[in-house]
Amino acid sequence: MAVFSIVLLYGPLIVMAFFSFNESRSVTLFTGFSWTWYQQAAGNERVQEAALLSLQIALVATIVATTVATMAGLATTRTKSFKALPVVYAIINQPLMVPEIVTAVGTLVFFGIIKQVTGVYGLGYLMLAHIVFCIPFAYMPIRARLEDMDLTYEHAAADLYATPWLAFKRVTFPLMLPGILAGAMLSFVISLDDVIISLLVAGPGETTLPIWMIGQLRRGLTPEVNAISTVLLGVTVLVVSLVFLLTIRKR
Amino acid sequence: MTPSKTDSSVDGSVAIEAINITKIFGSGADEVRALDDVSVTIRENEFFTLLGPSGCGKTTLLRLIAGFEHPTAGQILLSGSAIGHLPPFQRPVNTVFQNYALFPHMTVAQNIAFGLEMQGKPRAEIDDTVKQMLLLVRMQALAERQTSQLSGGQQQRVALARALAPRPNVLLLDEPLSALDLKLRKEMQIELKRLQHETGITFIFVTHDQEEALTMSDRVAVMNEGKIRQIGTPREIYDHPGERFVAHFIGETNFVEGELISANGSTGQVRLTSGAEVPASLPAERVAPGRVSLVIRPEHAELTENPDAGVFQGQIDNVVYFGTDTHYYLHLDDGTPFMVRLQNQRDEVSTFARGSRAGVTVKGNAAQVLLD
């Protein structure tokens, strides 16, 4: 049963990846191995631009979301529990509770107003939208890691003459680092993969890779899209495997 | 040699003085009084133990001295100056934590060096001290190990070395042996005693294990429900418990009722329910003549073959052989349960069988009158 489920989950992805190496245009009939479609995708200026934009947004969103989530993680786990804690949890997890499409149209409308009032346009809006939904994903592993970390480590540091700042620098931070890295990687993957919010919030010319791919659908599934999908899949597998290794070691 | 609750006459220089400490956690309906007006004086170079059941306030007192908590009322003096308001990192006391709290991302040597680095000691001195400490706890060979690769006993030694390295005025030990198995625990008891002797540092040791307290300490404070019940040397605490709780918590004990008919300083005469009279020690806070409770340790009593002799008479309900000694469980004629422990001799055949009647005698003035 489990093996069957794994086959069901992975089969389609593996088959898709397999056909991205197909020599011919067909995505269903395998004729021979080649790198053709990867070369074509890599040479496509539109793809290059879209990939670069996606990376840019993912990088900014990851850095900001992880920093902010790290601070929030410290505040929610390293001090005694406080009355407003459930509210804080609810706010941080809010982007997970609201369907993406609702967030997307809400943000579209909201940014529209701001653009009208301020006259400021640019990539910043799309980045901000990504930061919002990356925060809960960055926060999850950071909080989990901090909750696993006994407060006595900080007590021991203070007992051994470390000032609060030194205790943070020498003890808390190195111990929570795997959680921070895991959070950053999840943010990166989530930002890179986003379709619907990007599609609605992106300004003219701000074509991320998923937006470009969905645009290509009108022409049917091309092996080029297939190749790009496989690359994205590879990136995810790599990053998530790293997250797995980072978070598993302690247990 | 009289049990006392307070601790006024202390000679030698004082390491830690806690004056009228009260600590309240929470507020309103959730309020918990962890410590209730506790005063204690701990001398320099002393191995001092806080002994009591869980929740008695012993760990809270330790955390107040370390600086992880602040007292709700009262003062803590270290070598005569108030430290109650200082954060932990400004107090020259170090702690050995219950689960050691060794930094998992550092090696053994890095753990031991941590406190010295935080104090800003020069590198050469740090390296020197780390070496000394490794030698002291016999861990030289494992200096570069990760702490996760150490056994429980080894972690314990590193935790000790780390806390001793900055040469604190006082070392606090929070049930450090509770995570070890029995054999290792016995070894570490001797080891701790040796370390205290060699370093000359005041040790304040928290435990719920009465045997640990009796074997290692210079003095013991028995605590219950946020109060110190009795302070004294292990022998004082064992032989002259002041209260029912102390007698009950430490060692096995018989409680019997009687009437104090005369008192003369620290001794008196008690008439038992059987009508016999025995001499007894009195607690320091004088007890007026009248009904009293007495404590008689099982090994301070003996059985007589003549069932009508002795100060009590009763029937033997059960006989349990323990190798070194044999326990006889009796019920006395007034219904009180009573246990007698007799040393075994080789190949001896006991004459006291289950179901038979026997008399009980009490050695010397082994009976101790309780305050409550």
Add this chain to the structure above:
Amino acid sequence: MALVETVPGPTAQHTTLSGEEATAQAERKTRRLRWILLTPALAIICGIGIMPLSIILVYSFMSPGPYAGISWEPTFDAWISLVLERDIFDDTLQLNDAHISILFRSLWLALLTTVLTLIFGFPLAYFIATRPARQRNLWLFMISLPFWSNLLVRTFAMMLFLRDDGYINNVLLLIGLIDKPMILIYTEFAVAVGLVYAFLPLMVMPLYASMEKLDFRLIEAGYDLYANRLQVLRRVIIPLVKPGIVAGCILVFIPAIGSWVTPKLLGGGKGLMVGNLISNQFGTSRDWPLGSAIALFLMLMVMIALIIYVRNSTAARDHG
């Protein structure tokens, strides 16, 4: 960075404070630091995550603008046209069949997806929970990996299978089970398959989490007391892992009912769901108030699901 509760501020060093004052001061400092650390996260999410929701709430009570956007004339039209439509000829209100069928389809497909993922996910989670401890994490990783990969990519892969000239039809034609391609893609069936495929990991993870805590001796005790397999499942296992079942159902239901990519790519015109309906109002249909109203209606359904979840989990806590 006073991360340890009890550390009073530097001002404590030159004045002698009583313990009580020191405690109060330490607490003030921790509180201040806590809110400093929380401010950026809360500000970003409240400002950019929650603000838009209140704006679409306002928009849903306005009239649509001539090209797009809104004009500031308050009206209930958007909410009314959620389920009703005004007849073009005689101006009477009638049920809006198009909207209602999309809303019902969304609810139906989301519920179907929830049930199907539960049916597939339950034995899978049970299987993982009964593996030796060392293997469990690896299995869990295997299950969750597809979830983290791009939904668009996974849906593409599904398209490759379900298309008229896709792998399924090709194989069936090849072995002669059918003589012309079956219509698989652009049906509700395709959307259901896509949704189950997409959200199965979301069901397995919470199910596994609660099964991992299950004491398997209880199952042996059940067999020992003459229960058969079905009775053990119904009377022992399911009551014990109920929190996991409820959590899994919520985690699947919420993204399923709001899904956009899967119905767009696999559903075509016949498989549209409420997410697509919303985005159409902001795209081709240019009726922002209606889009806002539908979006809020979707939120409402999700809220109801969440309330059921919270009720259930607090009830479970009260019993346990």
